[in-house]
Amino acid sequence: MSEARGLFADTMAALGAPRRLVPILLVCAPLVAAQHSFSRDALALPIGALMCLTFVLLAPYLWRRWRPLGAGSPSWSGLVGYGLAGCAVVGTLGLGVPWAFDVGTTFLTGQESLTVSLALFWVGGWGLGRDIDFERNLERERQRADSLAREAERAQLLALRSHLDPHFLFNTLNAIAEWCREDGEVAEAAILRLSTMLRTILAGAQLAQWPLRREIDLCRDVFELHRIRDPRRFVSRIEVDAAVEGMSLPPMLLLPAVENAIKHGPAAGHVGEVVLSVRGADNGCVISIRNPGRFAGRRPGGEGVSMIERRLALAYDGAASLRIEAEDDATVATIAVPTGVPVEVA
Numbered sequence: 001m002s003e004a005r006g007l008f009a010d011t012m013a014a015l016g017a018p019r020r021l022v023p024i025l026l027v028c029a030p031l032v033a034a035q036h037s038f039s040r041d042a043l044a045l046p047i048g049a050l051m052c053l054t055f056v057l058l059a060p061y062l063w064r065r066w067r068p069l070g071a072g073s074p075s076w077s078g079l080v081g082y083g084l085a086g087c088a089v090v091g092t093l094g095l096g097v098p099w100a101f102d103v104g105t106t107f108l109t110g111q112e113s114l115t116v117s118l119a120l121f122w123v124g125g126w127g128l129g130r131d132i133d134f135e136r137n138l139e140r141e142r143q144r145a146d147s148l149a150r151e152a153e154r155a156q157l158l159a160l161r162s163h164l165d166p167h168f169l170f171n172t173l174n175a176i177a178e179w180c181r182e183d184g185e186v187a188e189a190a191i192l193r194l195s196t197m198l199r200t201i202l203a204g205a206q207l208a209q210w211p212l213r214r215e216i217d218l219c220r221d222v223f224e225l226h227r228i229r230d231p232r233r234f235v236s237r238i239e240v241d242a243a244v245e246g247m248s249l250p251p252m253l254l255l256p257a258v259e260n261a262i263k264h265g266p267a268a269g270h271v272g273e274v275v276l277s278v279r280g281a282d283n284g285c286v287i288s289i290r291n292p293g294r295f296a297g298r299r300p301g302g303e304g305v306s307m308i309e310r311r312l313a314l315a316y317d318g319a320a321s322l323r324i325e326a327e328d329d330a331t332v333a334t335i336a337v338p339t340g341v342p343v344e345v346a
Contacts, residue, residue, distance in 0.1 A: 011061040014132040028052040031108065039106035043098075048108050051093045051117065058089060059125025064133060086121040090114060149314060175229050190228045197221040204251030209315075212247045212278065212285075216240055219258045219276055226262055234266045236274045244278060244285040249337065250315045256304035257289045257333050264331065265291030272330065284320075284338040295324060295331035308335070 015021065035048030062085050066078035094114045098106070108117060172194060179187035200218050204210055216238060223236040254276075261274050272292025279286055298305060305324065312320040312335070320337045 008061050035107045041103045043103045044106040055121050059121050060128035063125045063129030090118045193225050207251050209248040210251050213245055215249050239277045241279040243280040260304045261289045261291035265293050287335040289333045291331050294329050295326035
């Protein structure tokens, strides 16, 4: 019974949508008006309105009831049931009610009109019911597609290679091996920093969101590792507006942008400072990563920028943006995210 009530409520809600309600009114209003104009009995108008209202409310519901959502072609028993229900409704309203109240023949209750009314019940219920089912199936497929997209993003999040340059990791490990022979304190500091960063990444891979401060701490660990490897060339700075420190972000959203800034900035021989800046905005916050080396367009085969764009689209439903542009002899990547927590990724 609860399932039937749910289906009926869902059908009523769908019929109330303007794209269905307006055509229904455009069909029913002239029929009721004709019933009033071409019939002499005072009860003709209420009977006509009752017939139209009952047809609209029952016919699509009964079609959906005998043909459940997601089913293929309706069964013969379902078609027979639907057909008999139409005959019962039309017979009751077109013959039984007028007989009970001693109403003569009206425009909609004449012999020929009842045949047309029965056809309208069958065809109208079939058309409206199928349209509602198609809409519900489309909604279900959209939800499924959205779920698959989020699962793909989740799988991408779990792949550490998408968030940590393997060449950088291997080079760091090789450098640590050399420092173990030459400078034990530097090697120890590098191991601790790398261990902290990897632990943070592994923890973040299990989360849908985390505080902005944890994202900044991860970026700081990346900067410090590069500084240990090449302290003379690598200079970095982090500026965070205290007003936005309580915000949440998808984990490791900034890591590809930071890696790109290092890779195409100091690691490519450009002299200058890498600056990570987070400041508040009217509807959220703006994050910018600036590195030396003028931006010359996206490089073919690069995945970092595309991955950030996909994650922003999934997490914020189009409300966030990424822009990369050249400023003098530097490259600036700007990420704008809205206030509030991102959409949870299943």
